[in-house]
Amino acid sequence: MLNLKGKNILLVISGGIAAYKSLELIRSLKKSGSNVHVILTQSAKEFVTELTVSQLSQNEVHTNLFDYHSELHMGHINLSRTMDLIVVAPATANIIAKMANGIADDLASTTLLASNKPIIIVPAMNPQMYQNAITKNNIKKIRENGIYVFGPSHGETACGENGMGRMEEPADILGCIVEFFQKRTKLKNKTAFVTAGPTIEPIDPVRYITNNSSGKQGYAIAASLSQFGAKTTLISGPSNEPIPDGVKCIKIDTAKQMLDAVQSVSPADIGIFAAAVADWKVKNYSNQKIKKDRSVPSLELTENTNIIKTIVNNPNTKPKLAIGFAAETENLIENAKNKLEKVNMDWLLANDVSEKNNVFNGDDNTIVFFNKSNTENWKKMSKMDVANKLSNLISEYFE
Numbered sequence: 001m002l003n004l005k006g007k008n009i010l011l012v013i014s015g016g017i018a019a020y021k022s023l024e025l026i027r028s029l030k031k032s033g034s035n036v037h038v039i040l041t042q043s044a045k046e047f048v049t050e051l052t053v054s055q056l057s058q059n060e061v062h063t064n065l066f067d068y069h070s071e072l073h074m075g076h077i078n079l080s081r082t083m084d085l086i087v088v089a090p091a092t093a094n095i096i097a098k099m100a101n102g103i104a105d106d107l108a109s110t111t112l113l114a115s116n117k118p119i120i121i122v123p124a125m126n127p128q129m130y131q132n133a134i135t136k137n138n139i140k141k142i143r144e145n146g147i148y149v150f151g152p153s154h155g156e157t158a159c160g161e162n163g164m165g166r167m168e169e170p171a172d173i174l175g176c177i178v179e180f181f182q183k184r185t186k187l188k189n190k191t192a193f194v195t196a197g198p199t200i201e202p203i204d205p206v207r208y209i210t211n212n213s214s215g216k217q218g219y220a221i222a223a224s225l226s227q228f229g230a231k232t233t234l235i236s237g238p239s240n241e242p243i244p245d246g247v248k249c250i251k252i253d254t255a256k257q258m259l260d261a262v263q264s265v266s267p268a269d270i271g272i273f274a275a276a277v278a279d280w281k282v283k284n285y286s287n288q289k290i291k292k293d294r295s296v297p298s299l300e301l302t303e304n305t306n307i308i309k310t311i312v313n314n315p316n317t318k319p320k321l322a323i324g325f326a327a328e329t330e331n332l333i334e335n336a337k338n339k340l341e342k343v344n345m346d347w348l349l350a351n352d353v354s355e356k357n358n359v360f361n362g363d364d365n366t367i368v369f370f371n372k373s374n375t376e377n378w379k380k381m382s383k384m385d386v387a388n389k390l391s392n393l394i395s396e397y398f399e
């Protein structure tokens, strides 16, 4: 029997025909030892009754945002606070759209928006609804915000049409939930740092040179490592990305500050160098703003200290597993292999950042993965999926 003893799970049932399968899910969650609370949307009440759900969950069922009694204790906020995990099954196209757009107009959507807990959604809908570009974009958007999406699968749906949109079976949803909790302990007791974003190198107090890095890939990796249970520090140059839950963030500007910050958290078990660190800084930095009525200044550049080399070549700071990134615009494989050899890294993730791939500003990444003996071409995937794939490999390495 799969063990979820002591876990508090909030199940949100939205109004799809597959809602009847969620009754089976409640039973198996109870059998595996978890404490199940349920929110039913108004539409879900057309498919399953409060009475059945409360009998199976052995808990009061929540349906109304403006419930006088539960709102005495801020029910729509507190419902998620005491939970370990929120599962939305079935997740209708409608609730997915609300989640993707921050709509909070009933108890389910308000609780989801106000939640500080991990969320798994299990979509179920007509294949056309699922294939609709709007739904696809909504799913992509919530995925990028760290929400897990399980399914749907291919097959005959309740409406009689065949295609993608069938809700995963309750036993598989239970398996996914168990795996979720197991994953959270995979890197428990491990320390990790991730560098991310660009660095900026000042010319004078108001001007600087920098690069196009958004920080998205590094932030996704930090979020994923933290979800896998690692004590994670993110060392980030200027970035608009939100700091992931549970991650300590040290904000820096220059390469020198980034090096100092990495040294301050070293040695770590896992060191991931995903930042686009400026190779050069301005040698002739001006303490005063350079006046534009002077002749056009020429910038003399000098090399920044190589952060990866400095950290990895020193036995006192070398992480147990050192992972670098190589952003290349040409000769990807050759340049990446050179980098792996020159700098003593264990693994390297190379990506083609030429303009056509829109990697720096985009949400997807196509990685070529190198370790000392192997090269693997990963298919194009979201930066969050790259992060989770990497966390899985790291977990296997430490096993």
Ligand SMILES: Cc1cc2nc3c(=O)[nH]c(=O)nc-3n(C[C@H](O)[C@H](O)[C@H](O)COP(=O)(O)O)c2cc1C
Residues within 6 Å of the ligand: 013, 014, 015, 016, 017, 018, 041, 042, 043, 044, 091, 092, 093, 094, 095, 124, 125, 126, 129
């Ligand atoms: C019989 C019937 C079955 C439905 N099944 C689904 C479904 O499987 N998936 C879905 O996304 N919407 C389905 N809908 C439409 C939703 O019920 C509708 O979009 C509703 O507004 C969803 O509300 P909720 O997301 O707040 O639960 C169905 C509607 C009916 C009448």
